[in-house]
Amino acid sequence: MVPAATVPRLLGAGVWPRPLRPHLLQSATPGRARPGGRTLASAATPAVSEPEDSIDVSDKILSQPLKHSDFFNVKELFSVRSLFDARVHLGHKAGCRHRFMEPYIFGSRLGQDIIDLEQTAAHLQLALNFMAHVAYRKGIILFVGRNRQFSHLIETTARNCGEYAHTRYFKGGLLTNAPLLLGPMVRLPDLIIFLHTLNNVFEPHVAVRDAAKMHIPTVGVVDTNCNPCLITYPIPGNDDSPPSIHLFCRLFQTTINRAKQKRRQMEALYRLQGPEGLGARGQGLAASPSLGA
Amino acid sequence: MARSRLETVGSVFSRTRDLIRAGVLNEKPLWFDIYNAFPPLREPVFRRPRLRYGKAKAAIQDILYPEDRIRAKFYSAYGSGQKAFDLFNPNFKSTCQQFVEKYIELQKLGETDEEKLFVETGKALLAAGVILRRVEARTQKEGGHVSWESEPTGVKPQTVLEKNQPLQEVPQDQHLETSEEQPKGLSPP
Numbered sequence: 001m002v003p004a005a006t007v008p009r010l011l012g013a014g015v016w017p018r019p020l021r022p023h024l025l026q027s028a029t030p031g032r033a034r035p036g037g038r039t040l041a042s043a044a045t046p047a048v049s050e051p052e053d054s055i056d057v058s059d060k061i062l063s064q065p066l067k068h069s070d071f072f073n074v075k076e077l078f079s080v081r082s083l084f085d086a087r088v089h090l091g092h093k094a095g096c097r098h099r100f101m102e103p104y105i106f107g108s109r110l111g112q113d114i115i116d117l118e119q120t121a122a123h124l125q126l127a128l129n130f131m132a133h134v135a136y137r138k139g140i141i142l143f144v145g146r147n148r149q150f151s152h153l154i155e156t157t158a159r160n161c162g163e164y165a166h167t168r169y170f171k172g173g174l175l176t177n178a179p180l181l182l183g184p185m186v187r188l189p190d191l192i193i194f195l196h197t198l199n200n201v202f203e204p205h206v207a208v209r210d211a212a213k214m215h216i217p218t219v220g221v222v223d224t225n226c227n228p229c230l231i232t233y234p235i236p237g238n239d240d241s242p243p244s245i246h247l248f249c250r251l252f253q254t255t256i257n258r259a260k261q262k263r264r265q266m267e268a269l270y271r272l273q274g275p276e277g278l279g280a281r282g283q284g285l286a287a288s289p290s291l292g293a
Numbered sequence: 294m295a296r297s298r299l300e301t302v303g304s305v306f307s308r309t310r311d312l313i314r315a316g317v318l319n320e321k322p323l324w325f326d327i328y329n330a331f332p333p334l335r336e337p338v339f340r341r342p343r344l345r346y347g348k349a350k351a352a353i354q355d356i357l358y359p360e361d362r363i364r365a366k367f368y369s370a371y372g373s374g375q376k377a378f379d380l381f382n383p384n385f386k387s388t389c390q391q392f393v394e395k396y397i398e399l400q401k402l403g404e405t406d407e408e409k410l411f412v413e414t415g416k417a418l419l420a421a422g423v424i425l426r427r428v429e430a431r432t433q434k435e436g437g438h439v440s441w442e443s444e445p446t447g448v449k450p451q452t453v454l455e456k457n458q459p460l461q462e463v464p465q466d467q468h469l470e471t472s473e474e475q476p477k478g479l480s481p482p
Contacts, residue, residue, distance in 0.1 A: 066330040085383075097351070099342050107356040114356060126333055133327040176298070190323045212300035212339075215309050217324050232305060232328075232337045 057270045061263075065136060072136075072258055074128040077251055080117045083124075086247040088237040089115045091224035101224050104236035113224045115236050127219045127233040128255045131191065135161075135259035139190030142166060143252075144207050146199045150245050154195055157249040161256040164189065166207075170199075175210040193252060194220030196239050197231065221248055294318065301339040306332075360393045366411060367392050372428035388423060 065071040083089065091097075091105065091113030106116035135141060141163040145154045151167035158165030166174075171181065178186050192211045197220045199205050208230050211218045217232040221239045228234040238244040295317045297308050306328050312318040313325075345351075367389050374388035386394075396414045404410050415425055 062326075066326060094353075097353075099345070099351075100340065102351050102353060105353055107354045109356040113353070123334065126331060129331055130324075130327055133331070134324055137323050137327075139323045209300055212305055212337075213296070213298040215296050215305050215322065217305055217328065227342065229340045230300060230337055233333050 061266050061270060062137060064266075065133060065262075070125075070129060072129065072132040072255065072262060074132060074255055075125055077128065077254055078121070078124065078247075080121050082247070083117050083120060083237070086243040087241045088120060088244045088247065089117050090238045090241065090244075091115050092240075096225040098225050098227055100228055101222065101226065101236065104222075104228075105224060115224065115238070120236050123233065123235050124237075124251075127235050128251060130217070130233055131193065131219060131252065132255045132259035134191045135163075135256040136263045138263070140164065140187060141191045141193060141256065142189035143193050143195065144170070144205065145195035146170075146205060147196045147239070147245075148200075149242070150195065150249075153245065153249055157253050161253050162260070163256060170206050172206070175207065175214050175216070188214060189216060192216055192218045194218060194231070195245060195248065197222055197226040197228075221245075294320075304337045306336070360397070363393045363396050364389055366407075370411075370427060371425050375424060375426060388418075388425070391421075391423060392418060392425075 089106070091101075094108050094111050094113055097105070097113055104116055104119050106114045108114065131141070141158075141161070143154050143158045143163065143165040145151065145167050154167050155165045174181055175188060178188060192207060194205065194208065197205055197208060202225070204227055208218065208220070208227075212230045218230070219233045220226075220228075220231040220235065221237050222228040222231065222234045223237070223239045226239075228236070235248075237248070295312060297312065299308070302308065303311075306325075309318065309322060309325060313321060371388075376388050378387050379385045392414055395417050396410060399410055399413050399417070404413065418425060
């Protein structure tokens with residue numbers, strides 16, 4: 001039995017508690033009891049065969065959120081003003097600028113690049129929405145960031161969401177050679193969130209390229225010296241100031257918790273409805289998604 | 294699960310979609326529907342970063358305001374502000390900012406001559422209680438340079454220059470300064 005104190009160390013060392021190793025799982029992430037292996041078809045479909053209406057229900061649970069443009073209402077979590085106050089718009093000096101970040105830069109004030117917050121807001125909204133949907137479908141999310149100043153913050157954020165974090169040295173084949181390094185039948189993350197896209201020698205983090213190789217979508221905070229090409233949902237913004245990173249961590253944590261809570265609500269609703277009348281009631285409920293928090 | 298590890302070819306989405314279409318990948322990944330419903334603003338395709346050659350420059354403009362001219366004149370005349378900047382306070386107004394605001398006010402009243410405006414703003418600020426200490430510029434000529442002063446103590450820069458070597462760049466903010474104390478204050482420690 002692994003004591004709870006060493007579980008964060010294991011999280012930090014890049015070993016995710018796997019659903020197949022229940023002795024590690026108990027203290028880390030409650031409620032992650034999944035059947036073995038990886039099921040890709042639909043996250044809610046259990047392995048045991050069930051009557052047809054539960055498959056209908058699970059399809060409804062999964063497909064309904066996709067019809068709304070902002071099902072989890074992530075827009076209200078931030079504003080351009082709040083991004084400005086958190087100093088998200090401050091970039092590096094003009095000499096450090098990466099060529100592909102030029103479309104996201106508003107201008108350069110006395111040599112320091114200023115990021116366009118209108119674009120950042122749009123990108124951030126898309127990214128939070130994607131993150132929320134992945135969490136809603138019970139996907140595994142991995143937070144990655146190699147800046148030592150914030151590694152503790154990232155790990156606590158991940159723990160508060162019930163997800164995973166890796167802020168230490170990223171071993172070579174962790175994603176690409178997972179069966180060897182982590183054991184057979186290991187489920188890889190469904191989304192990787194980068195708080196810092198660069199590693200400690202200012203080169204792109206290996207996980208960016210490896211996630212693209214392994215067909216894992218990524219969300220990442222890209223500063224003016226980063227390469228945003230391979231990141232699925234980049235968020236142009238400052239990744240060096242404490243207020244900025246605190247804001248991002250808070251936003252990510254709130255979104256993921258909100259999405260998981262929403263999932264629990266929807267499942268409870270449909271379970272309550274039960275075999276009575278799925279068609280008529282389902283629409284009434286879907287029209288007004290209510291958030292507990 | 295089948296994958297193609299070609300991160301330089303297309304985006305994650307295009308590769309997965311094509312693998313599914315070809316029948317190689319049997320089950321849709323979790324994120325596929327979400328990406329379909331909410332695609333990003335730019336498809337994450339790999340691009341090789343190429344250097345710019347010759348005279349090609351980035352299309353990023355400098356951010357400059359009309360107040361910057363006033364600020365430049367202020368700093369060249371008075372050196373860095375006497376009051377330290379308090380960055381913790383979001384509504385903080387530095388000496389320079391007060392100067393700029395007063396200048397614009399006076400400009401709106403109808404004045405056009407820049408030198409005059411400058412002098413007027415200095416006087417107005419003095420009247421408001423803000424102390425401005427003029428700084429001796431490095432390229433100051435030896436004789437009779439002084440066009441205007443705004444210090445209450447009436448420092449004579451020529452005497453200062455004769456006595457000491459240049460240049461006390463950042464003057465101290467002291468009320469009880471006399472011209473005698475001036476050279477002492479400016480002598481090297």
